[in-house]
Amino acid sequence: MRLFDTHAHLDFPQFREDRAAVLQRLRDEHVAVLNVGADLRSSAASLELARTHPFVFAACGVHPHDAKLFTPDAERELEGLLRSGAVAVGECGLDFYRDLSPRDLQVRAFRAQLRIARRLGLPVILHERAAWGTFVQVLKEEGPCRGVVHAFSGDEARAREIVALGLHLGIGGPLTYPQNDALRQAVRTVPLDRILLETDSPYLPPEPLRGKRNDPGKVRLVAERLATLRGMTVAELAEATWESAGRLFAVSPQF
Ligand SMILES: [Zn+2]
Numbered sequence: 001m002r003l004f005d006t007h008a009h010l011d012f013p014q015f016r017e018d019r020a021a022v023l024q025r026l027r028d029e030h031v032a033v034l035n036v037g038a039d040l041r042s043s044a045a046s047l048e049l050a051r052t053h054p055f056v057f058a059a060c061g062v063h064p065h066d067a068k069l070f071t072p073d074a075e076r077e078l079e080g081l082l083r084s085g086a087v088a089v090g091e092c093g094l095d096f097y098r099d100l101s102p103r104d105l106q107v108r109a110f111r112a113q114l115r116i117a118r119r120l121g122l123p124v125i126l127h128e129r130a131a132w133g134t135f136v137q138v139l140k141e142e143g144p145c146r147g148v149v150h151a152f153s154g155d156e157a158r159a160r161e162i163v164a165l166g167l168h169l170g171i172g173g174p175l176t177y178p179q180n181d182a183l184r185q186a187v188r189t190v191p192l193d194r195i196l197l198e199t200d201s202p203y204l205p206p207e208p209l210r211g212k213r214n215d216p217g218k219v220r221l222v223a224e225r226l227a228t229l230r231g232m233t234v235a236e237l238a239e240a241t242w243e244s245a246g247r248l249f250a251v252s253p254q255f
Pocket residue numbers: 007009036091200
């Protein structure tokens with residue numbers, strides 16, 4: 001069985017001590033990874049991980065938390081990174097929950113990255129928290145794009161809206177959290193080929209590992225839960241989501 005974790009941050013300091021061992025285990029277990037940049041530095045680190053591991057791919061982008069740093073110079077630098085081997089733009093989007101950058105600057109950086117993605121023909125990795133109305137409005141105004149709403153934890157209505165926008169849902173650890181019945185209902189109803197698996201490692205560990213560091217190998221726990229919800233075997237679910245990820249990011253991982 002092979003699994004594709006479409007959202008992880010293996011360059012983060014939580015992996016400083018044992019990054020090589022974690023990567024070796026992922027290779028042995030046939031877990032492919034899209035490593036997602038959150039700023040210019042982690043975008044460059046993601047590219048380096050991808051360059052040295054044939055089952056790791058890189059997304060380069062600036063997280064809404066850092067939107068205030070998205071100057072014209074930063075935008076040029078990001079485009080340079082994207083042109084050197086990235087398979088997606090992101091993560092980008094809106095976070096009105098923590099509000100670490102002013103909202104108008106978040107919207108500006110979000111729009112700019114959607115336009116870069118369009119220009120380069122790349123899919124986008126989208127982050128949305130407590131900003132749903134503005135998020136959907138910006139996506140509609142900027143026009144069709146391909147990509148994934150990462151760490152989706154909404155209900156059926158929001159899932160339908162994402163599918164209608166032509167986007168995928170990134171499903172991770174929150175699927176296993178006791179309070180998320182609406183999310184579990186939502187993932188039963190969307191077309192299977194619009195669902196991607198993810199971990200958001202080192203964050204959002206699935207049950208029963210909450211409170212621990214997450215890693216892409218734990219994507220299996222998400223796959224098992226989703227397979228049960230969809231009435232499939234985990235092998236079928238793993239293969240279907242593997243193919244969807246390969247198609248969206250135009251990659252074929254080698255182990
Ligand atoms: Zn992330």
